[in-house]
Amino acid sequence: MSTPRKGIFTFNLDYVAMFKPCIFASVAMMVGFAALFFTKGLNYGVDFRGGAEIQVRFTEVVNVTELRSSMEAASVPISSVQSIGDSENEVLLKVQSGQNEGDLNAASTMVGTVLNQKYGAGKFEILKNDIVGPKAGAQLRNAGFQAMAWALLAIMIYLALRFDVKYAPGAIVALIHDVTFIIGMFIITQKEFSLQTVAALLAIIGYSVNDTVVIYDRVRELEEASPNEDMNKIINRAINETMSRTILTASTVFIVCAVMWLMGGGVIQDFFFALTIGTVAGAYSTVFIASPITILFDRLGRKKAAQQATPGKAKAV
Numbered sequence: 001m002s003t004p005r006k007g008i009f010t011f012n013l014d015y016v017a018m019f020k021p022c023i024f025a026s027v028a029m030m031v032g033f034a035a036l037f038f039t040k041g042l043n044y045g046v047d048f049r050g051g052a053e054i055q056v057r058f059t060e061v062v063n064v065t066e067l068r069s070s071m072e073a074a075s076v077p078i079s080s081v082q083s084i085g086d087s088e089n090e091v092l093l094k095v096q097s098g099q100n101e102g103d104l105n106a107a108s109t110m111v112g113t114v115l116n117q118k119y120g121a122g123k124f125e126i127l128k129n130d131i132v133g134p135k136a137g138a139q140l141r142n143a144g145f146q147a148m149a150w151a152l153l154a155i156m157i158y159l160a161l162r163f164d165v166k167y168a169p170g171a172i173v174a175l176i177h178d179v180t181f182i183i184g185m186f187i188i189t190q191k192e193f194s195l196q197t198v199a200a201l202l203a204i205i206g207y208s209v210n211d212t213v214v215i216y217d218r219v220r221e222l223e224e225a226s227p228n229e230d231m232n233k234i235i236n237r238a239i240n241e242t243m244s245r246t247i248l249t250a251s252t253v254f255i256v257c258a259v260m261w262l263m264g265g266g267v268i269q270d271f272f273f274a275l276t277i278g279t280v281a282g283a284y285s286t287v288f289i290a291s292p293i294t295i296l297f298d299r300l301g302r303k304k305a306a307q308q309a310t311p312g313k314a315k316a317v
Contacts, residue, residue, distance in 0.1 A: 015239050015287060016232045016295075022288035026177060033184030040187055045194030048141040050134035051079070052095040052104045054111055055127045058119065061089050067118075074114045076107055084267060090127070104131045144198040148179060151202060155209050163216055166301055170293030171212045174285035178208050181281040182274050189273075196271040204278030207253065211286045215242050219294070231298045235291050250283040 046053050068081040077096040084092050095107045108129055115124050132140070152175055159168040179201055186193050218238040226234070257279060261272035 012240055014236060015291070016236050019288060019292040019295075023292060026285075026289060029184070030177065030180050033180050033187065036184060036187045042183065042187055042193040043190045044137075044141065045192035045197075046094060046130065046132055046137070047195045048137050048144070048193065050104075050132050050137035052108050052129065052131045054093045054095065054108060054129050055084070056091050056093065056115065056124050057127055058089045058091070058124045060123070062091060062119070064091065067091065067093075070114055070118050071111065074110060076110050076114060104133065140195065144195065147198065148201060148205070151205055152176070155205070159209075159213075159216070162213075163220060166297035167216050167219075167294055169297055170290035171209060171216075173293055174212060174282075174290040175205050175208055177285045177289050178204055178278055178281045182278050185277050186274070191270050191273060194270070196268075197274055200271050200274035200278065203275060204282055207279065208282030208285060211246060211249070211282055212290050214245060215239060215286060215291065216294075218242050231295050235295055239287055239291065246283055246286070250279055254279045 064081050064083055068078060071078040071081070071093070078093055079096045080092075080094045082092050084090050093111060095104060095111070108131065112126065152172055155175065156168045156172045159171050182197075182201060182204065183193075186197065215238050218241055219234055222229070222234045222238055223231075254276060257272050257275040261269055261276050264272055
């Protein structure tokens with residue numbers, strides 16, 4: 001038997017006993033979020049639904065409500081107007097997607113006209129005018145979800161080759177759990193789901209699988225040292241011995257992401273919002289999703305091996 005590893009914190013908890021209620025709660029949550037996805041849906045950003053983003057810097061602080069009212073009075077299809085930056089004189093206007101790119105160009109031109117009429121020339125500067133057509137937005141959206149699917153497949157192959165086939169399904173289900181949780185929170189809060197969010201999801205996938213690999217490494221070491229020991233005990237011991245590392249790593253990442261989310265400004269808030277909740281979801285799923293599924297596949301593997309070793313008894317059953 002290998003010598004137990006000690007961290008700053010010492011744990012001796014029965015995590016296996018918590019698996020059933022945690023899995024039940026997680027399944028209920030994933031079903032609920034899936035229902036929200038098909039009923040309420042995501043609030044796609046300009047990247048994914050098509051539209052225009054116009055960033056304007058004014059010489060003085062402007063009233064966002066009055067600016068929005070002026071745009072609506074001129075029939076400009078504005079979806080949102082928000083202040084950005086520390087100076088409070090920069091505004092981001094988002095134009096809803098039209099039928100084609102020509103409509104968006106016309107709407108962007110109309111924004112400049114309204115600004116000239118209301119504030120006068122020289123009182124503002126258009127810093128950015130990004131236009132994405134509806135068709136291009138749909139292509140970007142599909143490409144984003146495909147990127148996540150390919151990442152999950154690559155991770156599953158990697159885990160199956162590095163460890164054993166029985167480890168891969170638990171890690172993949174845990175990653176799907178994390179992605180579903182983040183998407184569900186974006187549906188509930190109706191924050192914009194954009195390319196930045198996809199980047200955050202891919203980052204969380206990498207972070208979560210790294211956390212899972214740490215526990216899997218310890219499980220493999222304990223299993224090689226005691227091949228006949230019950231997998232429940234091995235999993236429990238592995239989690240207890242790596243929990244100190246999990247807490248320190250997750251806490252550090254969580255604090256940094258939370259500070260950037262709360263104080264980083266409007267441009268990066270949604271990105272770090274996803275990372276903040278993803279850090280919590282990743283730590284949870286490693287212990288309470290990946291581990292019990294690994295136990296399940298270990299039992300199925302042992303049962304299959306026992307049936308192959310005693311074919312006569314298998315037929316009798």
